[in-house]
Amino acid sequence: MDTPVIELQNVVKSFGPVDVLQGINFKAYAGRVTALVGDNGAGKSTLIKGLAGVQSYDSGIVKFDGNEVHLNSARQAAALGIEVVYQDLALCENLDIVQNMFLGREEMNGFTLDETSMEYEATQTLAGLKIRTVKSVRQKVASLSGGQRQTVAIARSVLRKAKLVILDEPTAALGVAQTEQVLNLVRRLADSGVAVIIISHNLQDVFKVCDDISVLYLGKMVAHLKATETNHLDVVGYITGTKSMEQA
Amino acid sequence: MSTTTATTISSGHEGTIRDQVKNYFVRVKSGEMGALPSVISLIFLTGLFASLNPYFLTKLNFANLLVQSATLMMLSMALVFVILIAEIDLSAGVTSGLSMAFFIILTNKAGWDWRVSILAGFVVGFLVGSFIGFFVAKVGVPSFVVTLGLFLGFQGLQLALLGDGGIYRVEVPELKAIMNDNMPAWAGWLMLSIFLVLTLLINFYDRMRRKKSNLPNRPLILLFIKLGVMTGLGAGCVAILNVNRSLSSVAIGGVPIVMPFAITILFVGTLILDRTRFGRHLYAVGGNPEAARRAGIKVAKIRMSAFIICSMLAVVAGIFNASRIGAVEATAGKSMVLSGVAAAVVGGVSLFGGRGRLAHAAVGAVVISIIDNGLGLLGLPAGINFLVTGGVLILAATVDAVSRKRAGATK
Secondary structure, three states: OOOOOEEEEEEEEEEOOEEEEEEEEEEEOOOOEEEEEOOOOOOHHHHHHHHHOOOOOOEEEEEEOOEEEOOOOHHHHHHHOEEEEOOOOOOOOOOEHHHHHOOOOOOEEOOEEOHHHHHHHHHHHHHHOOOOOOOEOOOEHHHOOHHHHHHHHHHHHHHOOOOEEEEEOOOOOOOHHHHHHHHHHHHHHHHOOOEEEEEOOOHHHHHHHOOEEEEEEOOEEEEEEEHHHOOHHHHHHHHHOOOOOOOO | OOOOOOOOOEOOOOOOHHHHHHHHHHHHHOOOOOOHHHHHHHHHHHHHHHHHOOOOOOHHHHHHHHHHHHHHHHHHHHHHHHHOOOOOOOOHHHHHHHHHHHHHHHHHHOOOOHHHHHHHHHHHHHHHHHHHHHHHHHHOOOHHHHHHHHHHHHHHHHHHHHOOOOEEEOOOHHHHHHHHOEOOHHHHHHHHHHHHHHHHHHHHHHHHHHHHOOOOOOOHHHHHHHHHHHHHHHHHHHHHHHOOOOOOOOOOOOOEOHHHHHHHHHHHHHHHHHHOHHHHHHHHHHHOHHHHHHOOOOHHHHHHHHHHHHHHHHHHHHHHHHHHHOEEEOOOOOOOHHHHHHHHHHHOOOOOOOOOOHHHHHHHHHHHHHHHHHHHHOOOOHHHHHHHHHHHHHHHHHHHHHHHHHHHHOO
């Protein structure tokens, strides 16, 4: 609990004359769900891309499990145990659930794919997350609903033994019931000891599932709040810039 | 019913035959039709032509049809590799012709050993595939444009190599034998048994592994039904082909030598697509290149490989074609490629990428060949043939587009 899984210190990123991230400090802990909120253009995506390794920061310190790391490629980030579930999910619709969960990390049995153990592990992972909405692990992703796809994408990060899972707008395109299911899944994911970061515009969801809330405003981290110690109105204030907190 | 495993999530292998059949119809309804339309049209066309012309269902025509379709089958199987990644190779036909032009010049004019010249033909295929792959995967030129350019360019190259209206006879008896000679009766049976036993062994190996991991298996009887059908059809074909089909006093009988070649390529290619990491990644790139990239798949490498495999298999099609005609012409392969694409699409390979199998293309090739063969027997003008084949292609592409839409609508 003491050492954050990921810690950013004074992280800076600019695109030409535009300073998108102006000295960000940020922490996310194992077993906790941290919300990253902020209006469009606040710098959320840039922050996440840095963590995912697809676009490195200009300066600043990134610590993973207390050790300083340099995230220069997605492969590097994945090797550490950082998994990003993007909004568009990035699943192959023509492949089934097992194939998608193991895509790029297939288990082999000599020269051929080890379908048996992949199917077994995928089933175990889904069962471990108490996922009941999926009928068959050999269903094609094309036949799944938005919520089920989100479930598969999250389960994939669990399968990869991620220590930090970043979810980009996980409920954006979902209905009420599916949103509920995905949020429950996120909670279980954190309870299993994973550090979860959620990017969301939906404060209702944020309050339902998150432990900590970090607010970005125009490239600056303006607030770190405990969900239990704040309220909707406060957070909206920080997001829109009508409130500010010096401790950030 | 199967025993319940620790979870409530199924694998699609559970249940009785009735459940399995029900699952199949659900999949068909949701747009995963596979080879079903082409198999139905195969049966329909056979019935149609058989009723219109008494010669259609004779054993001689059956053997002719198989040999006629072999070249197209190879070419459409070659194209499957690029169509699966939602690309196209319009130069596959002329690549087969060009490689044979090199082969014939080296053998007939330069006096090389024919085996070395064949190897040179494959090198040509490899280079052409690498060239297309480089421009598509690395430079980013649409494959349609690159291969259309090559389609035109290679016709010029063929003319330059073989001369205007140039035609060279294939003087190698081993090569001519592929399409024109037949195996002894026992060899046909041996070939059939080898493929059946291999299929059986692979299926039992899979079942054994699943059982060891406590995963449910499909009812055993389903496998036996499948193998039974394969055995019945295979044995029927071999038996018919082994009977003397000659109209003169010289006996002609046996399975054409091309068959073991074609079936081996189909068999090995299917194993590669279904059971290797490369095959899986090929389907992934075809389904969603961005997802494949994010999963760490080297998309450019997969694309390059697909074009190289396509061009190399096109060379095999070229060999088949040269063997059948017994000569290499400057225009070889030019008119073949669109039929190849049509065969793949008619067989159920999606032009949108990511869906389809080699066997689909093979069945599609037989459908196209039946149209060609049947209309020819009816003595209709060649124009009708083009019209019908074109119509079938558009129909197949429409089925593909509609089933894709339906699959998307069931979200």
